[in-house]
Structures are given as C-alpha cells and as structure tokens.
Amino acid sequence: MQNELLALARPEIVAMSAYRSARSEVAKGIVWLDANENPWSDGLYNRYPEPQPYSLVSDLATLYGLKPDQLLVTRGSDEGIDLLVRLFCRAGQDQILICPPTYGMYKVAATIQGAAIVEVPLLKEQGFALNLAKMLEIWQPGIKLVFLCSPNNPTGNLLAVPDVLSLCKKLNNKSIIIVDEAYVEFSASDSLIKYLDDYPNLVVLRTLSKAYGLAGIRCGVTVANPEIIQLLKKIIAPYPIPEPIVNIASNQLSLNLIEDQIKIIYQERDRLFGFISNLPFVKKVWKSNANFLLFEVSSSKKVMDICLNNGIVLRDRSSEYNLNNCIRVTIGSPVENTFFMEVLSRV
Ligand SMILES: Cc1ncc(COP(=O)(O)O)c(C=O)c1O
Structure with a gap:
C-alpha cells in the first residue's frame, strides 16, 4: 500500500x-489435534x-x-x-x-x-x-x-x-x-x-x-x-x-435466480410508484434505483397505523434528516404489493 x-x-x-488461530496456522492435515475440538464428527460441525x-x-x-x-x-x-x-x-x-x-x-x-x-x-x-x-x-x-x-x-x-x-x-x-x-x-x-x-x-x-x-x-x-x-x-x-x-x-x-427476480422487482416498483403517486394524501414519491420506494404523506403516523392494523409493516423515516412524514416501503411479491395497495386505498 x-x-x-x-x-x-x-x-x-x-x-x-x-x-493466529489454529486453522489460520496450518490448513492441511489428517489428524487434527491442534484446536481442542471434539474428535467425533457425528454432528458434522465438530471442527472450526x-x-x-x-x-x-x-x-x-x-x-x-x-x-x-x-x-x-x-x-x-x-x-x-x-x-x-x-x-x-x-x-x-x-x-x-x-x-x-x-x-x-x-x-x-x-x-x-x-x-x-x-x-x-x-x-x-x-x-x-x-x-x-x-x-x-x-x-x-x-x-x-x-x-x-x-x-x-x-x-x-x-x-x-x-x-x-x-x-x-x-x-x-x-x-x-x-x-x-x-x-x-x-x-x-x-x-x-x-x-x-x-x-x-x-x-x-x-x-x-x-x-x-x-x-x-x-x-x-x-x-x-x-x-x-x-x-x-x-x-x-x-x-x-x-x-x-x-x-x-x-x-x-x-x-441464478437474480435476473428474473430483479425484472419482477422493476415491474412492481413501477406499478407501486404509479399507484402511490396518485393517492390524494401522498405529496411525493421519489424515483428509486433500489428495491424500495420512499414517499411523503400528510401524516406518516396515520398511514403507518392503518397498515400495521392490517399486518403490513413499513418503515417510518420521519426521524431522519429532512424526511418528516416520509415512509419507506420495500417492494414485496406481486401479491403482497397488491394487498398493500388495497390497504393504502382505504386510508
Ligand atoms: C445501505 C445498507 N448497507 C448495509 C446494510 C446491511 O446489510 P447486511 O445484511 O449485509 O449487513 C443495509 C441493510 O439494510 C443497508 O441498507
């Protein structure tokens, strides 16, 4: 450096x-008597x-x-x-x-x-x-x-x-x-x-x-x-x-599941973005390059409470700098997102 x-x-x-741990000193051997382990390997995990x-x-x-x-x-x-x-x-x-x-x-x-x-x-x-x-x-x-x-x-x-x-x-x-x-x-x-x-x-x-x-x-x-x-x-x-x-x-x-799953996350992110943007109590939704969306509402407490009463857990980010009344929602599965949208429409 x-x-x-x-x-x-x-x-x-x-x-x-x-x-210098035992296994960092010598990594190859046949009879391991260096690390005070249990010699019986029935549980498969007897070695460090x-x-x-x-x-x-x-x-x-x-x-x-x-x-x-x-x-x-x-x-x-x-x-x-x-x-x-x-x-x-x-x-x-x-x-x-x-x-x-x-x-x-x-x-x-x-x-x-x-x-x-x-x-x-x-x-x-x-x-x-x-x-x-x-x-x-x-x-x-x-x-x-x-x-x-x-x-x-x-x-x-x-x-x-x-x-x-x-x-x-x-x-x-x-x-x-x-x-x-x-x-x-x-x-x-x-x-x-x-x-x-x-x-x-x-x-x-x-x-x-x-x-x-x-x-x-x-x-x-x-x-x-x-x-x-x-x-x-x-x-x-x-x-x-x-x-x-x-x-x-x-x-x-x-x-190698990642490509297909990310495609679905993209579609769902767009779908949620469009839906949340049109809700009357939503002031702003930020474009996201991640698997979540941040949105600002009139009262984050009210939205959090209604969602939680329906079993939906979100993150209220109001305590973060410059994010009063902002909520972060993770993009879930299509079924989860549809349920979230139904609950949001009841707010
Ligand atoms: C930005 C960021 N970095 C790191 C982490 C921690 O990730 P890990 O599960 O790898 O510890 C998180 C978890 O939410 C995160 O949002």
Missing part, C-alpha cells in the same frame, strides 16, 4: 501481530471452519470480478462497516463523514468506536445528490472515512459516479471513501468495483442480503485493495463464517 494510505490506519493495528472459506471467497471473487485478495467475507456488510471504523478511527480523535439522510449503521459504528460524526446533508432539492463542494470545504485531516451509499438508503437514488470519483481523487491519501452498494443490483448503474485499481482509497461494500435473497445467512463482502484487506483480517474475529453458510451461499448463487 502507498505509505500515505497505510498512515491513515490506526498505528497500533498496523503494528500489532494478529491473533476456515477463517475465510476458500470456496466462498473464490465464488464471490468470480461473482464480483475480483482477485481473492481484494475481498473480505464478513457477517453481513454491517460487520464490514464496523471493521472499517475500528481499523481507521482512533477513539476521541478521528471522525467519519456521512451524508444524511442515509443508512444508520455508519453513525452507530462510529459512536461505538468513539469517533465523531461530521455531516454534510444530501441536497434534497437536487434528488438527494452529494454536496461535493461542501464536503471538500469542510474536510480536515481527522476525517478518516467518508461513507457514501449508492443507491442510497432510504432515498433510493444513485450518487453521480463522477462526484464519487472526484472525491476519491481529491481526498487520495487523505481519507478512505467507502461506497456502500447494498442495493446496486437493483440499479441502472454498474458497481464502482471496476474503479478499484485506479483509486487506491476506494472501498466498496457488497452483500448477499438484498438481491441474492440471503439476509438470513449474514454474508457481506468488503472490497478494497489487498493491503486494506490484510489489515481488516487482523481485526476480524478468528472464525467469522459458520461452516453451513458456504454451501447455502454457493447453492443460491448457482441457482
């Missing part, structure tokens, strides 16, 4: 020797799993067009967020920069780590675009990480690629730019992974929780240059990926 980038990480993490299961890492590298040393598999991308904050931010000294309204875990991870939060809100009147000029104006050396989310949760818009790349370039050697692409498969845009070699301070977060339908197995991927990945491996728990996850993930990926 360039020395300047290495200098952004917490010096004590760069200097420390990682814990590989720290970064080889077959899962190679499946994900193929899926995202990466070399295996450019990715780290984590317990959901939430763990990637947490590890990045712990790697780069010194408690009481460093900060992260976020652009609200956005995904809540960046703030939570920073607060847990004792890192302060600097906010430069998205520009609501410009479709929640980045305020690039303001971000550069307020930047100062304590800001180690910039968290961007594209498509953004909960607003659903893509951030302009030239804005993101310009930020990477201008803050090269100064900050790590993390682009959370949890919803990118639902969007009209390619992943920024293809820019990884050109922008050493770019980190991309991906997940199997959304388009791949595997939220229940907690499988996220942090994509970065190999030196950052090496440092993250020092601080991740010794055996984060449970053995059964590997097979579940590779089976699901081999089924």
Whole structure:
C-alpha cells in the first residue's frame, strides 16, 4: 500500500501481530489435534471452519470480478462497516463523514468506536445528490472515512459516479471513501468495483442480503485493495463464517435466480410508484434505483397505523434528516404489493 494510505490506519493495528488461530496456522492435515475440538464428527460441525472459506471467497471473487485478495467475507456488510471504523478511527480523535439522510449503521459504528460524526446533508432539492463542494470545504485531516451509499438508503437514488470519483481523487491519501452498494443490483448503474485499481482509497461494500435473497445467512463482502484487506483480517474475529453458510451461499448463487427476480422487482416498483403517486394524501414519491420506494404523506403516523392494523409493516423515516412524514416501503411479491395497495386505498 502507498505509505500515505497505510498512515491513515490506526498505528497500533498496523503494528500489532494478529491473533493466529489454529486453522489460520496450518490448513492441511489428517489428524487434527491442534484446536481442542471434539474428535467425533457425528454432528458434522465438530471442527472450526476456515477463517475465510476458500470456496466462498473464490465464488464471490468470480461473482464480483475480483482477485481473492481484494475481498473480505464478513457477517453481513454491517460487520464490514464496523471493521472499517475500528481499523481507521482512533477513539476521541478521528471522525467519519456521512451524508444524511442515509443508512444508520455508519453513525452507530462510529459512536461505538468513539469517533465523531461530521455531516454534510444530501441536497434534497437536487434528488438527494452529494454536496461535493461542501464536503471538500469542510474536510480536515481527522476525517478518516467518508461513507457514501449508492443507491442510497432510504432515498433510493444513485450518487453521480463522477462526484464519487472526484472525491476519491481529491481526498487520495487523505481519507478512505467507502461506497456502500447494498442495493446496486437493483440499479441502472454498474458497481464502482471496476474503479478499484485506479483509486487506491476506494472501498466498496457488497452483500448477499438484498438481491441474492440471503439476509438470513449474514454474508457481506468488503472490497478494497489487498493491503486494506490484510489489515481488516487482523481485526476480524478468528472464525467469522459458520461452516453451513458456504454451501447455502454457493447453492443460491448457482441457482441464478437474480435476473428474473430483479425484472419482477422493476415491474412492481413501477406499478407501486404509479399507484402511490396518485393517492390524494401522498405529496411525493421519489424515483428509486433500489428495491424500495420512499414517499411523503400528510401524516406518516396515520398511514403507518392503518397498515400495521392490517399486518403490513413499513418503515417510518420521519426521524431522519429532512424526511418528516416520509415512509419507506420495500417492494414485496406481486401479491403482497397488491394487498398493500388495497390497504393504502382505504386510508
Ligand atoms: C445501505 C445498507 N448497507 C448495509 C446494510 C446491511 O446489510 P447486511 O445484511 O449485509 O449487513 C443495509 C441493510 O439494510 C443497508 O441498507
């Protein structure tokens, strides 16, 4: 890694020797007497799993067009967020920069780590675009990480690629730019992974929780240059990926359901968009590049209550910056969406 980038990480993490778990020391053997496990394998799971299961890492590298040393598999991308904050931010000294309204875990991870939060809100009147000029104006050396989310949760818009790349370039050697692409498969845009070699301070977060339908197995991927990945491996728990996850993930990926499902999500997103836009109590619906829609109503509480009384659970985003009376609805199955529309028409 360039020395300047290495200098952004917490010096004590760069200097420390990682814990060497039994399976990270020797991966091949016949008689395993190194990890104090139970020798009987009736339950199939008597052995610790590989720290970064080889077959899962190679499946994900193929899926995202990466070399295996450019990715780290984590317990959901939430763990990637947490590890990045712990790697780069010194408690009481460093900060992260976020652009609200956005995904809540960046703030939570920073607060847990004792890192302060600097906010430069998205520009609501410009479709929640980045305020690039303001971000550069307020930047100062304590800001180690910039968290961007594209498509953004909960607003659903893509951030302009030239804005993101310009930020990477201008803050090269100064900050790590993390682009959370949890919803990118639902969007009209390619992943920024293809820019990884050109922008050493770019980190991309991906997940199997959304388009791949595997939220229940907690499988996220942090994509970065190999030196950052090496440092993250020092601080991740010794055996984060449970053995059964590997097979579940590779089976699901081999089924290749995603294309057909995304086509249906697109149709349903359009159908819901049209319906919600025409309701008298709806003030605005935002165009979405994700598998959800954000809409503003006269009273979010009233809509939430009526939906919940009919068993429909939505997310009231009123407490988020600039989103008073805004509700986020996930695009469900066609049957679920039809029921949701019926209930909405009764409001
Ligand atoms: C933008 C964004 N990033 C990350 C996550 C967390 O995903 P995972 O299930 O991979 O931890 C979510 C979950 O809703 C999200 O909306």
